Every structure is written in C-alpha cells, then in structure tokens.
Amino acid sequence: MQLNDNFDFAGYVSRFNGKGRIRLEGALSDADALNVHQALERRTPWELQLVSAEGQPQVISRFELEQLPPDVIQSRLQDAAVRAQSGLSYLRLGFDLMAHSEPALKDISDLLKSPAFAALCEKLTGLSGLVLTQLSAVCYRNGDFFTRHTDTQARLGFEWSFTQNWRSDWGGQMLFHSPSGDLEGGIMPRMNDLALFAGDQPRSIASVAPYAAGPRFSIMGRFG
Secondary structure, three states: OOOOOOOOHHHHHHHHHHHOEEEEEOOOOHHHHHHHHHHHHHOOOOEEEEEOOOOOEEEEOHHHHHHOOHHHHHHHHHHHHHHHOOOOOEEEEEEEOOOOOOHHHHHHHHHHHOHHHHHHHHHHHOOOOOOEEEEEEEEEOOOOEEEEEOOOOOOEEEEEEEOOOOOHHHOOOEEEEOOOOOEEEEEOOOEEEEEEEOOOOOEEEOOOOOOOOOOEEEEEEEEO
16 A cells, blocks of 8 residues: 655645645545545444543443443433533544554554655645654544544644545535634545644534435544
C-alpha cells in the first residue's frame, strides 16, 4: 500500500494557511481504498464509544455488549443523547489502532504510522516535526454523532474517509464552526478522501440520518 504524492503542494499549503483545512482526493489507489473499506465494513472488531451523562468517556467492548442486558445498553445510549443537549458528547463505533493491532487493517495502519505519511502531511500543510499521537478506525451508524469540540492538544488532525455512495442529506458531515457557532464549511463522507485540519478549529460530526442506507466509515488521527 503506497501513497500517491502527485499533488499541487504549494496550492494545498496556501489553502491550509488560509482556512486551516484542506481535502485531498485519491491519496490511495482505488484498489487499496476499496480494501480498506471492506476491512472496516466486514472485519473490524468494533467497540461502542460514548459519553456518560456525567461527561465521562466510555468504551464498551464487543464482549461486554454481548453480556450487557439490552435495557442497560439503551440507558447508556440515552445518557449520551442527554449529554449532547448541554455539552461534549459522542456516540459511535471505534477501534483504537494505536493501542491494538488488527490484521485486516494492518496495511493502512502501518502506512499512517509511517514517516512517509507524516512527511506528506507536512508537505500539504507547511507544518514540520509532526508526531502521530492518536489513530482510530471509526464508524457512525444511524443516529450516531459527535457534538462541537476542539482539540487544542493537536497540531493537526486528519480523517480519511472510506465511505461509499453517500448522500449529502444523510448527514454525517464533518462540520467546521466559527468561535460564535456559525457554520464555516463542511466535508461530506466520500470514498478515499483525506481531510487535514488544524486541531484548534471547532468542529462536529453531524448526526447520521435514521434513513441513511449504511454506516459512515473512516480512519482518524492527530499529530502533536
């Protein structure tokens, strides 16, 4: 699995300096991107990631999901929704690629952890000395969301979308907000699209519509 580096780097650096975010199409071959999509769709051991009513992050493993009574799971889902009314909250599936290995995602994980990927991001943004500090596979299903937040500890964040045939009315966009809360832009889930953005930009993931025909898949991470 190799990166495509045939891009107008000066143009991307200029756009990143102006807006603090860029979107890159086709950084992987179509075949490699499809393999990543299929691994996310069929072979990733997802965990449930959410926030409690008290604002505490929670991770529920597949084993725990099988053992917990349905009413307990439903109560925790409701807690995440209640928390979203007043503060930071999220509800999604995830898998930590820094803490755990997964054979189905080994190629893309190794690529994203490699010096070559950090070097590509530096050439696209004009930043230097980027160090990967977080890497996760994520999946947003019907009703899943991530409320507005910033990541002041990150010099650069990224999300590589591996979502096929998405429609804009299905939600799931990464939305960028002004400090006053106005929307400044958004990125729709697409296949093989890499978004890079400054960590201190307020952003959210719009709730996926109940009528969306499938999940929203991506791999996200951040550099310090």
